[in-house]
Amino acid sequence: xxxxxxxxxxxxxxxxxxxxxxxxxxxxxxxxxxxxxxxxxxxxxxxxxxxxxxxxxxxxxxxxxxxxxxxxxxxxxxxxxxxxxxxxxxxxxxxxxxxxxxxxxxxxxxxxxxxxxxxxxxxxxxxxxxxxxxxxxxxxxxxxxxxxxxxxxxxxxxxxxxxxxxxxxxxxxxxxxxxxxxxxxxxxxxxxxxxxxxxxxxxxxxxxxxxxxxxxxxxxxxxxxxxxxxxxxxxxxxxxxxxxxxxxxxxxxxxxxxxxxxxxxxxxxxxxxx
Amino acid sequence: xxxxxxxxxxxxxxxxxxxxxxxxxxxxxxxxxxxxxxxxxxxxxxxxxxxxxxxxxxxxxxxxxxxxxxxxxxxxxxxxxxxxxxxxxxxxxxxxxxxxxxxxxxxxxxxxxxxxxxxxxxxxxxxxxxxxxxxxxxxxxxxxxxxxxxxxxxxxxxxxxxxxxxxxxxxxxxxxxxxxxxxxxxxxxxxxxxxxxxxxxxxxxxxxxxxxxxxxxxxxxxxxxxxxxxxxxxxxxxxxxxxxxxxxxxxxxxxxxxxxxxxxxxxxxxxxxxxxxxxxxxxxxxxxxxxxxxxxxxxxxxxxxxxxxxxxxxxxxxxxxxxxxxxxxxxxxxxxxxxxxxxxxxxxxxxxxxxxxxxxxxxxxxxxxxxxxxxxxxxxxxxxxxxxxxxxxxxxxxxxxxxxxxxxxxxxxxxxxxxxxxxxxxxxxxxxxxxx
Numbered sequence: 001x002x003x004x005x006x007x008x009x010x011x012x013x014x015x016x017x018x019x020x021x022x023x024x025x026x027x028x029x030x031x032x033x034x035x036x037x038x039x040x041x042x043x044x045x046x047x048x049x050x051x052x053x054x055x056x057x058x059x060x061x062x063x064x065x066x067x068x069x070x071x072x073x074x075x076x077x078x079x080x081x082x083x084x085x086x087x088x089x090x091x092x093x094x095x096x097x098x099x100x101x102x103x104x105x106x107x108x109x110x111x112x113x114x115x116x117x118x119x120x121x122x123x124x125x126x127x128x129x130x131x132x133x134x135x136x137x138x139x140x141x142x143x144x145x146x147x148x149x150x151x152x153x154x155x156x157x158x159x160x161x162x163x164x165x166x167x168x169x170x171x172x173x174x175x176x177x178x179x180x181x182x183x184x185x186x187x188x189x190x191x192x193x194x195x196x197x198x199x200x201x202x203x204x205x206x207x208x209x210x211x212x213x214x215x216x217x218x219x220x221x222x223x224x225x226x227x228x229x230x231x232x233x234x235x236x237x238x239x240x241x242x243x244x245x246x247x248x249x250x251x252x253x254x255x256x257x258x259x260x261x262x263x264x265x266x267x268x269x270x271x272x273x274x
Numbered sequence: 275x276x277x278x279x280x281x282x283x284x285x286x287x288x289x290x291x292x293x294x295x296x297x298x299x300x301x302x303x304x305x306x307x308x309x310x311x312x313x314x315x316x317x318x319x320x321x322x323x324x325x326x327x328x329x330x331x332x333x334x335x336x337x338x339x340x341x342x343x344x345x346x347x348x349x350x351x352x353x354x355x356x357x358x359x360x361x362x363x364x365x366x367x368x369x370x371x372x373x374x375x376x377x378x379x380x381x382x383x384x385x386x387x388x389x390x391x392x393x394x395x396x397x398x399x400x401x402x403x404x405x406x407x408x409x410x411x412x413x414x415x416x417x418x419x420x421x422x423x424x425x426x427x428x429x430x431x432x433x434x435x436x437x438x439x440x441x442x443x444x445x446x447x448x449x450x451x452x453x454x455x456x457x458x459x460x461x462x463x464x465x466x467x468x469x470x471x472x473x474x475x476x477x478x479x480x481x482x483x484x485x486x487x488x489x490x491x492x493x494x495x496x497x498x499x500x501x502x503x504x505x506x507x508x509x510x511x512x513x514x515x516x517x518x519x520x521x522x523x524x525x526x527x528x529x530x531x532x533x534x535x536x537x538x539x540x541x542x543x544x545x546x547x548x549x550x551x552x553x554x555x556x557x558x559x560x561x562x563x564x565x566x567x568x569x570x571x572x573x574x575x576x577x578x579x580x581x582x583x584x585x586x587x588x589x590x591x592x593x594x595x596x597x598x599x600x601x602x603x604x605x606x607x608x609x610x611x612x613x614x615x616x617x618x619x620x621x622x623x624x625x626x627x628x629x630x631x632x633x634x635x636x637x638x639x640x641x642x643x644x645x646x647x648x649x650x651x652x653x654x655x656x657x658x659x660x661x662x663x664x665x666x667x668x669x670x671x672x673x674x675x676x677x678x679x680x681x682x683x684x685x686x687x688x689x690x691x692x693x694x695x696x697x698x699x700x701x702x703x704x705x706x707x708x709x710x
Contacts, residue, residue, distance in 0.1 A: 007508070010500050014512055017493065021515055021573065023540060024530045080293075088290030097283025109690045110298055117634045117655065117682045120662045120675050121301025124308065127319050144297030151290060176282050205523030208637055212663055223525045227641075230529050239533045246526040257521050261514070265581060 032244040050244040060245065066225040070204065073139060073221055077203040078196050080143035081150045086192060088147075089154025090180055094166065107155075110148035119212060126213055133217045138210050142203060150195055157191030158184065194263045201253050201264075222249045302683060309463075309677035313456035315670045323422050324429035324452045331419075334451060343440050347448070350417040351436065352384040362413035371399040371410070387411065426453075462677035471649075479653040482567065483632045489572035490628055491621060494579025498617075499609060501580075502587045513580065520577040528641035531570055532556065556643055560650045563643050567651050570638050579624045586620040587613065619697075626693045630686055640664075655682060 015022070032050050034043030053060045091097065092104055122141055123132070131137030161184055169179040185192075207223035220228075226249055230242040257264065313319065331344045359376055363369065374397050384390035391411055394400060401407050418436055423429040429449050433440065466472050497516060501509035519527060533539045535555040545552040555562040590612065598608055636656035639645065645652035645660070652660075662675020 007504060010504065011508060014497070014500055017496075018512065018515055020534065020569065021518060024534055025515075025518055027533070027540065028530060084289045084293060087286045091283050091286035091290075095283035095286055096279045097287065098280055100283070103287065105694065106294075108694055109687060110294070117658075117679050117686060118298065118301040118305065119659065120308075120672065120679050121303075121305040122297060123663060124304045124319065124672070125296065125300050140293070141297055144293045147290060147293055148298075180286075201521055205521075205525075207523070207525045207641075223523055226523075226525045226529070230525075230532075239529075239539070242529050243533070246529055250523060250526055253521055253523065257517070265585075 028243050028247060031240045032247050035240070050238075050240045051248075053241070053245060054248070060229045060241065061225070063222075063225065063245070063248070066220045066222045069135070069219045070222045073135065073142075073206075073210075074200050074203040076139045077143045077146070078199045080139070081146050081199045082192055082196055084143075084147055085150030085154045085195060086185065086188070087180075088151045090158055090184065092151065093155045093158035094184075095176070107148050107151050111152050119208075123213060133214045135214065135217065135219050138213050141213060142206055142209050145209075146199055146202060150199065153195055153198075154188065154191060157188040161187045190263070197256060197260055197264055201256060204253055225249075305676045305679050305683060308673055309680040310458055310460060311456045311673045311676075312459050312461065313671075313673040313676075315668065315672075317454060317456040319456075319672070323424050323454055324426065324449060325420065325422050325454055326418050326448065326452045327420060330451055334448060337447070337451075339444055339447060343437060343444060346437055347418045347433070349385065350387070350415050350419070352387065352390040352411065352414045353416050353435070354379045354382050354414060358414040358416075362410050365409055365413050367406070367410045367413070368399060368401060371397065371401065374399050375410075387415075390414070456673065459673075462674045465674065466677060466681075474649075475652055475654055475657050478651065479633070479655075482564075482651075482653050483629060485564075486568050486571050486575065486632055487625065487628055489568055490575030490579050491624060493572065493576040494583055494624065495617070495621070497576065497580040498583030498587060499613060501584065502613075503605070513584065516573075516577045516580055518577075519573040524637055524641065527570075527574075528638070531566065531642055535562075535566055557646050560647060563647060563651050567639055567643055570642055571632065571635065574638070575628050575632075578628070582620045582624055583617055586617055590616050623697070626689070626696070630689055630693075633689075634682055634686060654678065658682065 030043060033046060033048060035045040035047050036043045053063055057063070092100070092107070097103075126132040126137045126141070131140070165183050165187065166179055169183045170176070174182070205223065206221070207227065210217075210221050210224055211227075226242070226245050229245050326347060328348065331339075331348055335341055335344045354375060359372055362372055362375075375394070378397065379393060384393070391407065394407060394411065401410070416432075416436065418432055421432070423432060426449060429452060430445065433445050433448065497512065501512050504512070522530075535541050537552075537554050541555060542552045553559070556566050557563065594612055595608060598612060603611070634655045636653065636659055639651060639653060639656050640659070643651045645656055658675050658678035660675075661671050661678060663670060665671070
């Protein structure tokens, strides 16, 4: 296309509407290593003291325990989501079974339907089965709530695999399970990878479920930790400290995003390619 | 071999089915069931028990229970029966004394503690110390007031032994009123439909969804179209920037908005330096609170919309755009006649998807304004959540909260079914090509 106009007015407007994001994220980075005089947002000195919380648990409490818990939490959720979505997605994409239409419609409704509404019901279910206030309970719920999305995405990836591969496998006498395991699964590896990334980012940022479903449990994930640290009533009220803790918490996500941006873009749209 | 292929399919589905039934189907059913109960923290989640308290008796007197019956229930009486004897034996009372009690007073009932004591003092084997005597007396005490019965029949039996003369319907009324567990009721819905608060929250919700949705679609559209025309470097910089709100963990995102808008934060400092009114914009006034709520949610939504629109724009055949330029179309005409028609389905999709998620989202509002100032930015989902799981008073009303959630579930499911029709669900259903 020809350039029959100049770019800078558009860039200016874009900068203007992006201003809150630019300011917030720029100061997120800058404020963690600087000090600023009271009543001003402009930094006037360099310091590493806001990062003291990494080695000194007296400032905000131990940060490494919650970090380990969050890693465990995220890893378990990713494993469950990958395992269950890869089989169920295959069944919905390729296998014949009763109520297939119904399952597919159900998954789609669940995918479209926002799940936070069910939190009261989920709370009651956990109370009845005795998983309330346990890490297992929160992991299962979080993984469960991500499943409709995961299954739908995986179904989309399976749909792109040519039928011929499968037919050849079946012709040679392999069982459907072997066909899936040996022939089809390697074909959808990019899909599994993208789903794992997405699930990891989502689980890492989860705040609500641990807060509501395990309010007095003896474990703490980083989101809860950050929220406790940034409580306005706390004595060490200091935005620079919150930002340092927040940046520490978000760095893994930013790193994943920076490295795998293209793969994530596919899936962030919400699996709308059908 | 049809069943065999069915089995394979179901086997592959089974792990997903178990989880989905547990965390979707059951919660929906439970929400629907408990919407018709008065379950709360004070009634407990599992069944309750039967307790007649002083307050309850006062209330019952006002509701037509005869005063003499209510008063009689509030008194204690002393019955010499095998159960009382056994209890006294366990409490360590002298067996000889007990044998004498049983022989002399067996089967008698005393309504007055002093009378009973005086009677006991006439017995030969009575204990020396008054304390031991009192201890023995206590074991025969039979009181309805404040004792806990685990079943309805136990409560009835206790009242019957206590007041054999009480009419049956009065006993029914007392037993029913003394139940501390949850009961079935439609009061939740009546309450919802009768309070004016409900309609204010509905209005808030409609306003919030409509404005945030417009923000999302227009900003998303603007970003997608402008980045489409910008050189690749600038375009990818802006799209990366706008994805940040979407991937940032919600707690940090909320903290950043607090920093941006609170006292001592960025806007506050800037407004102060420029001589503009500086206050806590998130909580200080209703218009600023709404603006921030809408922006907090709108930025996340706009990122989502931008990705969808951008990928749809890439699918436009570029020859169409070249041809239009040759014909002398301006940028605006290109957008109006080529780009927007191509984006019809993505726009419809974003609108429907975001309507649903905005209707039920409350995380962002909860972590920023929390419905304030006052209750001006409270939306339906937040109110339902606060009622059921996050009450400041400490009494969590699961029943009422579930009723509010149920309405949301019904609205949500109907909307998603309509959307499925709209997006031609049938086309997504290819038949499996291998049939055994």
